[in-house]
Every structure is written in C-alpha cells, then in structure tokens.
Amino acid sequence: MSLTIGIDLGGTNTRAGLVTASGEIVGRARRPTRLHLGAEGVVEGIVECARAAARDGGISLSEVQGVGVGAPGPLDPFEGVIISPENLQCMHGVRLKDRLEALLGLGVVVDNDANLAAYGEQWLGAGRGVEHFLCVTLGTGVGGGWISEGKVMHGFNGNAAEVGHITVDHNGPRCPCGNFGCLEMYASATAMVRRTLERLEGEKPETSLKAEDLTTQVIFQAAEVGDDFAMQMFEETGFFLGVGLVSLVNVLNVDRVALTGGLAQAGDWIFDPAMRTFWDRGTVGVKEYVQIVSAELGDDAGILGAARHAKVKSKK
C-alpha cells in the first residue's frame, strides 16, 4: 500500500497525518510547535510528528513514500525555503525541504499552507471533480489557493493567488503588504473585529457588543439574536468579500470558490451579502456558472493536500 505523510505546520500546532492513496487518514499526530526552541526545535518537532503519525498507523517511517509540508507563506515552494511568515519568525530563511530530507531520509515537498488546503479540498472536499477551483481562507488574514486545470498554480516565485492583497477600496487603510485597501483589511476575521471596534468607539451604536473580548464568534452570536449593529457588520464584511470575489473570478476564471476559516463558519451571515454582491457585480456569461460554497474538510484539508502533493511529486 502506498502511503504518504501530510504535515500542517502552524504557529501553534504541528499536525501530521499518514494518508492512503485514496485519501484515508490512517494515522495521526499533533505536537505544539516549539517556537521557543528556535528553528531547530521546530524542525525536530516536525520530524517527531511525522514519526508519531507513521507509528499511529502501525508502520515505520521507512515504509512511507514521501512527506508533504504545508507552511505559512511567504515561502519558496520550488526550493522549499521558508521566507518570513509572521507567526513563525524564527523560521526565516530555513531550508526546510533540505533539512527534513536529511533528517527523515525521505523525499519532502514544502508548499504554502493555503495552496495545499485548496489541493486537499479539490481532491476530496468542496472542489471534488472541479478543474478550476479557488479556496479562500478567512482567518487571521485572507489566504488563497488556486487550482487551474487540476494543478496548484504558483506563479514565478510562488506567490500566485495572494487573494488577500487585491484592492477592494483604493482609499482604504494601508496594509502591511504596502498596498492600500486590501481585501484582507476588510474580510479577515481580524479585520472584522478591528472594524467593529472602530465603529463601537467612534459611533457609539446601540448594540449589545462590548469592546472587551470581541471576536467574530461574539459578533455572530449577537447577529443571531437580532443585534442590528452586529448584522450590519456582517453585511459590510460580506459586501467587501463579494467585491473581492468578483475580481478574483474575473481574473482566474474558476467555476467554484470554497470559503474556509473562522469567518466562513458564520454561514449565511457572511455568505448572503457576499453572494448578493457577487450576483450584482459579476460578469454576465461567467457568474451564472460559478458556485460559491463552504469548504468541507476543515483542519484536514491541509494535511490531505500535503499528502497528495507528496505523492504526485514522488512519482516524478
């Protein structure tokens, strides 16, 4: 049986899955990402996690065909080098592919976590059977993975589908990327909380929401019980998301978009205004064919995409 290991390297946890050729996860492991031990500690944690996932599946690492790792960008997927992810600063410049290959004795591929989550969803989740697919993550930031003709698209240096940094308001606030009014400044969970706080302090609206401990989950609960201000914040956030999706679909010509991440869990509160805006502004002759759906695999998307990527690469 041919098995690969998929690893999702996050700022908090490192998770690994031993995955069969048909996409069944038959072994799992999870370890806290040991940022306090520096780059070597993180790398050793990945190795440990890979070993533990193999053991959990009843095999040894030497029986595995290859390993795929999804890591936060920016990174160089061709050389497997981590560049400067905000939540993994200690990994800056680490040649992760080379280090892991030396320690594991196996072929390793490293790619952007959002790309691999899209690849996982396209294999077994919301993008099954779809050749032109986009997966958008609405979390701390707004990330994206783009599949065209069934392949993950990387661009010249691995930064294609940075969907969070398309402009949705040219007069908007400056984004850390250097641009102004990026989608990420409006439609990430972090941005929604920040914008809600600004409005709470500036306009003093009538609402049950308080500045303390504000999260998108709290705003969601307020909307559910009819808080007008909370509903309005979802309306606005969904509007900006819809504006972004119109541009993305026009450029990438995908026929399915899956939304994932914390904010996507707000369901209709975020989907309805986004869809209305998409329908209002989308291009006739294109928008009729586009489906905007919820992702299906949750946290396993990245592991499955990484395992599949390792499998495809190991055949070459």
Ligand SMILES: [Zn+2]
């Ligand atoms: Zn930006």
